[in-house]
Amino acid sequence: MLTLTDNATAIVTTLVSRQSEAPDAGLRIHSSSTAAAQGGASLAVLVATEPEPQDQVVEISGTRLFLDAAAAVALDDKVLDAGVDEEGSVSFAVMAKVA
16 A cells, blocks of 8 residues: 655645645546656646545545556555655655565
8 A cells, every 4th residue: 555755744735735625635646648757657646625436545644645546556555755846846756665
């Protein structure tokens, strides 16, 4: 199952709270039609007020993530990290879990 670093948890919580007042809002991670550089899944994110009917809902420390089928498979047993650069742009990184 997907886990989040402390940074990712804080950043996702902040993004969602700033972009939606819906009580069940979360960050939706979904497949993108853009090909990934290393041939892996290409994923996109957006703040959503609720999950799509087919989404897997993951709640970690009060942070809600909505994963479409492709994202759920691609992120299984992974760690999601996030950071904010000097200009305020958020970036996400997917890492393998350390056993």
